[in-house]
Amino acid sequence: MRSVENALGLEVPLNAQYIRNMIMGAHLIHDHIVHFYHLSALDWVDVVSALKADAKATAKLGQSLSPWHRNSYTEIKSAQERVQTLVNSGQLGVYGSGYWGHPAMKLSPEVNLLAVAHYLQALDYQREINKVVAILGSKTPHIQNLAVGGVANPINPDSQSTLSIEKLLHIKKLIDDVGDFVKQVYLVDVAAVGAFYADWTQYGAGVTNYLSVPDMPMDTKGTVFDLPGGYIPNGDLSKFQPIKSFNDEFFEKNVKESVKHSWYEGEWDRHPYEEETVPNYTKFEDNGKYSYVKAPTFKGEPAQVGPLANVLCMYLSGHKPTIKYANQTLETVSKLAGAKVGLDALHSTIGRHACRAIRCAAIQDHLKDQWQMLMDNIGRGDYHTFNEPVFPKGEQQGFGFHEAPRGTLSHWVVIEDGKIKNYQAVVPGTWNSCPRNGKDAPGPYEAALVGTPVADPERPLEILRTVHSFDPCLACAIHLVDSKKNIISKVKVM
Amino acid sequence: MASLDVLVLGIGNILLKDEGVGVRAVEALEGRYHLPDGVEIVDGGTAGFELLGYIRDREHLIVVDAIAHDQKPGTVIRVEGEDVRTTFSQRISPHQLGISDVLAASLVTGEPPRNLVLFGIEPKDLDTGLELSEEVSANFDKLIHCIVEELTSLGCKLSLRSN
Numbered sequence: 001m002r003s004v005e006n007a008l009g010l011e012v013p014l015n016a017q018y019i020r021n022m023i024m025g026a027h028l029i030h031d032h033i034v035h036f037y038h039l040s041a042l043d044w045v046d047v048v049s050a051l052k053a054d055a056k057a058t059a060k061l062g063q064s065l066s067p068w069h070r071n072s073y074t075e076i077k078s079a080q081e082r083v084q085t086l087v088n089s090g091q092l093g094v095y096g097s098g099y100w101g102h103p104a105m106k107l108s109p110e111v112n113l114l115a116v117a118h119y120l121q122a123l124d125y126q127r128e129i130n131k132v133v134a135i136l137g138s139k140t141p142h143i144q145n146l147a148v149g150g151v152a153n154p155i156n157p158d159s160q161s162t163l164s165i166e167k168l169l170h171i172k173k174l175i176d177d178v179g180d181f182v183k184q185v186y187l188v189d190v191a192a193v194g195a196f197y198a199d200w201t202q203y204g205a206g207v208t209n210y211l212s213v214p215d216m217p218m219d220t221k222g223t224v225f226d227l228p229g230g231y232i233p234n235g236d237l238s239k240f241q242p243i244k245s246f247n248d249e250f251f252e253k254n255v256k257e258s259v260k261h262s263w264y265e266g267e268w269d270r271h272p273y274e275e276e277t278v279p280n281y282t283k284f285e286d287n288g289k290y291s292y293v294k295a296p297t298f299k300g301e302p303a304q305v306g307p308l309a310n311v312l313c314m315y316l317s318g319h320k321p322t323i324k325y326a327n328q329t330l331e332t333v334s335k336l337a338g339a340k341v342g343l344d345a346l347h348s349t350i351g352r353h354a355c356r357a358i359r360c361a362a363i364q365d366h367l368k369d370q371w372q373m374l375m376d377n378i379g380r381g382d383y384h385t386f387n388e389p390v391f392p393k394g395e396q397q398g399f400g401f402h403e404a405p406r407g408t409l410s411h412w413v414v415i416e417d418g419k420i421k422n423y424q425a426v427v428p429g430t431w432n433s434c435p436r437n438g439k440d441a442p443g444p445y446e447a448a449l450v451g452t453p454v455a456d457p458e459r460p461l462e463i464l465r466t467v468h469s470f471d472p473c474l475a476c477a478i479h480l481v482d483s484k485k486n487i488i489s490k491v492k493v494m
Numbered sequence: 495m496a497s498l499d500v501l502v503l504g505i506g507n508i509l510l511k512d513e514g515v516g517v518r519a520v521e522a523l524e525g526r527y528h529l530p531d532g533v534e535i536v537d538g539g540t541a542g543f544e545l546l547g548y549i550r551d552r553e554h555l556i557v558v559d560a561i562a563h564d565q566k567p568g569t570v571i572r573v574e575g576e577d578v579r580t581t582f583s584q585r586i587s588p589h590q591l592g593i594s595d596v597l598a599a600s601l602v603t604g605e606p607p608r609n610l611v612l613f614g615i616e617p618k619d620l621d622t623g624l625e626l627s628e629e630v631s632a633n634f635d636k637l638i639h640c641i642v643e644e645l646t647s648l649g650c651k652l653s654l655r656s657n
Contacts, residue, residue, distance in 0.1 A: 089579075089601060123603060124652045489580040491563055491614075494570040494640050 002222075002400025003411040003423075004148045004389065006246055011220040013384045016150035017165075019136055020376035021216040021226070022171070023437030024402070025145065026132035029178060031405035031471075032307075032360040033129070033186060037122035040468040044193050045115040048100035049081060055080055062114050065192065068184040068293060070121060071114075079117035099461045107196055115193070118185050129178040132171050136163075150386035155378060161254025170244055179364045182357075190357040191329050194338030194350050204349030204466040208235030210309035211431070213243055213251065213410075215403040216453045218373075220244030221408035224407035226366050228317035229310065229403060231298060240316040252399055255410060255426060257294040258438035261303060264294065269438040272412035272424040273397055293474075294436035296426050304444040305431040306470060308346060312357040314362070315343075321362035329358055349448070352469040357383060389417035389471060404428055406471050429473045445470060474491060498532025498650060499553035502606075503545070505538040505593060506559055508541055512617035512630045515561040515601050515627035519613075519637055526638070527652045531557065533645065542592030545598065554634075556641065557593070560630075561614025568629035570637050573612040581612060613640055 012020075019271040055077040062071030099105070107115070130140060130245075134433055136153065137143025154164040194201075209232065216226035223245040230242035230273045231250075253384045258269040263279040284290045285361060294304070326343070334341045334355070386399040394417065407428030414422040434443035445467060454462050504520030507513045520535050529535065538545050549555055561581060563571060573581050582594040600606040615637050619625035626634065642652060 078604070082602055086598065086601050089598075120602065157585065489577040490571045491571040491577065491581065493565065494572055494613075494636070 001148050002144050002246065002402065003398045003413040004400070004415070005398070006397025006400050007387050007396040007413055007415050008148075008389055008391070010149050010389055010430045011387060012217070012222075013150050013382075013387060014220060015155060015374060015382060016218050016385045017220070018153050018370050018460075019153055019385070020146070021370045022367060022374070022404070023133050023136050023145075024128050024215065024361050025370060026175070027138075028363050029182060029360055029367070030130040030133065031273075032356050033122050033126045033178075033182070035405075035471045036186060036190060036356065037119045037124075038351070039191075039471070040465075041119055041193075042098055043465045044197060045100060045101075045467055046100045046107070046112050047116055048087065049105070049107070049109045049442060050113040051080065051084055051087065051109075053113035055190065056481065057204045058110040058113045060118070061110050061128040066188045068180070068188075069318065071117075075121075076113060078484075079120050080113055080420045082120065083116060087393070091165040092461075097446050098195045099464075101460060102459055102461050103455045104461050111192065111196065115189060116328065118189055121185070122297055125178050125181040128174050129466055131172050135167055135171060137464060144300065148389045151351070153385055155383040155385060155456075168371070168375060170370075174215050175364070179361045179368070182360050182364050187329060187357045187361050188332070189334035190353055191331065192452075194333045194341075194354050197343065197350060198333075198337045198339070200465070201345040201348045201453050202460075204352070204448045204469060205235075205347040206446075206450075207304045207442075207444040208305040208347055209233050209298065209301050210235075211303040211305050211314055211408050212300050212310040213401040213403050213408050215372065215401075216243075217246070221354045226369070227363075227403065228314055228319055230317065230409075231303070232309070232312055232315045233299075233301070234314070236341075237312065237316055238315065242317060246400070251401065251410075254299045255296060256300070257296045257426060257430075259289075259294055260440075261289055261290050261435040262282075262294045263289050266319075267438075269297075272399075272410070273422065274411075274425045277424070287315050290433075291433075291435040293430050294426075295434040295443060296431050297437055300439070302434070302437060302441055302443050302447075303431055306352065307355040307359045307407075308352045309407060310403055312343075312346070313338050319362070320366045322358065325358045325361040326355075329354055349466045352388075362388055365434040370418065384439060391415065393417050395421070406473055407431060416455060431470060433474060445472075450491040497509045497631050498530065498648070500533045500556065500648060500650060501548060501554070502533070502535045502558065502645070503538050503541070504536070504558045504560050505545075508624060510532060511617060511621055511623045511625060512615075512618045512627050513560050513620050514624075515615055515617065515626060515630055516529035516636070517558070518626065519558045519634070519641065520632070522638055524590065526655060527642070528655055530651050534651050540592070543596055545593070545596050546599055546603070549596065550623065551605040551609050552604060552607040554609045555611070556644060557610070557612045558615055558622075558637070558641065559593075559612065560617040561612070563614065563616060564615040566629075567616050567618035567627065569616040570633055570640055571614045571616075572640065573614065575610055578610045578612040581614070589635070613637060613644070615616060 059073040076253045103265050133140040157165050183241045211231050212229040214225035214229040218224045232240050260267045265283045266279045282289045323478040396415045399412045410426045432444040436442050448466050450460050454460050506516040517537050534587050579597050585645040590644050618629045
């Protein structure tokens with residue numbers, strides 16, 4: 001939407017901005033909870049060790065770390081029993097390729113059990129916050145309420161079939177309930193994992209050029225944002241340069257993509273308005289083409305995007321919630337680790353996990369604010385949600401960006417006589433997972449893995465830890481199926 | 495008076511001929527019969543974890559799917575309880591991987607369906623296409639009949655629709 005709105009110079013009504021911002025915020029919270037607990041916690045937490053834990057001691061530990069109301073002995077014991085049932089059934093299902101017993105697992109059984117109990121609770125809370133997205137977007141995934149020029153949600157406090165006050169109040173409850181989980185459980189658990197794996201603040205830095213864009217626009221033109229963004233070259237925080245608006249040329253002019261090492265026709269390095277996407281698969285060539293991912297650059301260099309880039313930029317912009325949760329988390333980690341852990345520890349695998357949690361907590365505060373602003377605006381009698389786009393003759397170019405859960409997302413459109421002439425998306429996964437670029441410089445994943453110790457090459461858990469810390473989103477629908485096992489099951493022929 | 499809580503879940507990929515027979519079966523069931531309150535029919539398609547919401551905490555779950563079990567094509571089988579999970583782990587397609595995991599996940603959330611029955615029919619043709627093979631078509635009514643018998647045995651009163 002934003003790229004076309006940008007090309008047309010089209011403003012977006014305030015209600016639509018607030019609704020979009022709320023969807024963005026709720027989706028991010030859902031994503032971050034799922035990413036830590038369900039997609040990466042088991043890299044650090046040994047599920048099987050949790051079965052040996054003393055549930056009473058675990059409950060006591062949990063209560064010492066947080067006021068969370070579900071760290072009771074009953075809750076912990078029940079979680080332990082449920083995992084035991086699953087392990088006894090012999091069908092590990094989603095846990096089938098875990099790394100329990102791996103020498104790099106360092107947590108005590110009690111910390112493991114506490115994390116596992118929270119993993120199970122997190123299943124409920126991620127579902128609850130995702131309902132906010134579904135209510136506003138009319139379904140998720142693949143929400144249906146976005147339109148160029150605003151949103152399709154009708155606002156009418158007197159009607160049951162529109163975005164009514166009742167639905168808005170329900171949304172508020174979901175935001176509040178999950179907020180407690182984020183601040184009392186997620187943030188605390190990440191700090192605990194960070195403290196007990198403090199040596200992982202030395203691994204996984206990689207590319208330290210950081211790129212993030214502002215988001216949650218507060219005006220109709222995209223010049224005022226709740227969340228700041230910008231660029232930090234070389235990890236040098238003193239050289240931070242902000243990105244200020246949806247028309248900021250500092251961002252627009254400095255993005256390029258190279259296909260030198262990617263399976264596309266050509267060896268070029270071009271701006272998205274001029275790119276094409278013509279596949280050319282050549283098999284894995286060590287020094288040639290070896291990936292379907294193009295290699296983006298900002299000012300000619302690779303850049304890391306994602307929560308780490310975002311938290312650093314927001315921190316340097318003086319963003320109060322980020323500063324609050326970052327300082328709080330670093331203090332907790334320092335206390336638990338018995339050593340001072342500062343901002344520079346964030347340039348690491350563990351740092352990325354910490355920043356994701358910090359960002360989640362900060363966004364949760366904003367989600368509450370956005371809700372209030374929407375309510376206040378409706379209270380003023382403004383029910384406007386959509387400005388109709390008009391497509392003139394001739395050619396227009398536009399770009400739109402969004403600081404998505406995985407990092408900076410940008411879309412680039414060239415419109416000719418009302419039709420799309422070119423459309424390119426440079427997505428956060430591309431920034432991070434790219435192959436070497438036109439100057440043969442490695443991308444963030446590749447650079448981050450250099451120097452990672454691997455205890456057992458047959459079970460490369462440490463590699464997974466770093467890659468997972470980026471929240472990879474690449475062809476997750478690939479299933480590897482074992483050839484037929486000789487499992488006996490009893491069936492009755494009818 | 496005990497109230498019914500039954501879910502008939504048809505799964506499979508209708509774009510791969512016999513692979514979609516489970517979905518076709520529940521479509522037919524719904525088209526042919528009025529179902530009483532407490533009996534829910536869901537076309538689960540190739541969905542994975544989204545199905546967790548439907549299956550959790552059910553009193554009775556009846557799954558219908560194409561099941562390769564080295565029988566003659568068109569053979570209808572009935573599988574019960576724990577054997578359902580093991581049958582799905584001999585998956586013939588990615589969607590069955592999903593069901594296997596969803597059933598395991600319901601154990602983790604502590605709300606597995608309490609009674610689990612699977613009606614399978616041996617596929618002949620898994621190529622791209624919308625039609626069922628002759629062998630499966632010939633036994634399609636038998637498959638429906640088995641599901642209806644099962645529902646009746648659970649106390650469900652089904653009545654034929656007039657059309």
